[in-house]
Amino acid sequence: MEMNEFIKNFANQFDDTDANEFIPETLFRELEEWSSLNALAVMNMIAKKYATKLTPEEMKTAQTIQELFDLVASKK
């Protein structure tokens, strides 16, 4: 797994947020565009691109993109 690619895949689930806003430290839940729809999109993206299924409870433990990355990496 590679962080830059993960960030790109993550950012792909957003339409209006500037690409520069996505860095490992980004608190993604505080983004204006964040919604339950993005949450499902990110979970689907992780399932399809990284063959890893996160439960909603697991997903909720991650606040930053780095934490989400680490979570997926730990389950691979």
Add this chain to the structure above:
Amino acid sequence: MSVFSLKNKTILITGASSGIGKAMAIACAQAGATLIISGRNKERLEHTFTMLEGSNHLAFATDLSTTQGVKLLVDFVPKIDGFVSNAGIVEPLLLQFIETSDIEKTLHINAISVIELTRLLLQEKKIKKGASLVFTSSINGNKCAYIGSSLYAASKAMLTGFMKAIALELAPKGIRANTIEPGMIETELLKNSDISLEDLENDKQNYPLKRYGKPEEVAYAAIFLLSDASSWTTGTNMLLDGGYTLH
């Protein structure tokens, strides 16, 4: 009242190893039916089998997601007075992530295999005159929809369309066909889904009756549709949703 009884009726129930199908098997046996129960998981199916009241029931473990699995079941069953089909999977997936394999999987398990089962039972003359065919559909795809459920919704609407056409085709034989359209039911399928427990609790508040349905409540609707109490009911969708779609 005997008109609601399933005594002297031989009924096939698929998806009987868990959830709604299991509750239906238990309730239909209590209502006097002789059952053939089918499910994928042999161990869990046998567990359901031990919970059936009465005697002469049969159990047959098979995977209905393959045509071969459907054929084996059709060969196994005696002539029936009705069936309830319950197979189903739910995998929340947004349209932008759907691949051909996802479409094929969901439509196959939820709808195509049910159509295969129905046509083979008919072609092999296993469905008696006056029989009742019950398809477990959903409010999803028929009365409403949910984000991430496009394939599930499509599969359940497919069942409804299929049911209406065969209700018309089989009416001359006195064979009836109907669907049950449940809202959210408390089953393992739901517990193992991608929906968080917190979201499930919040969602219950959208139901005027403030709770999800119980598997046995769906079973009672199936008993009505299988029994002679519904002898003039065909081609309908029986809505069981705690008032959810009133909004």
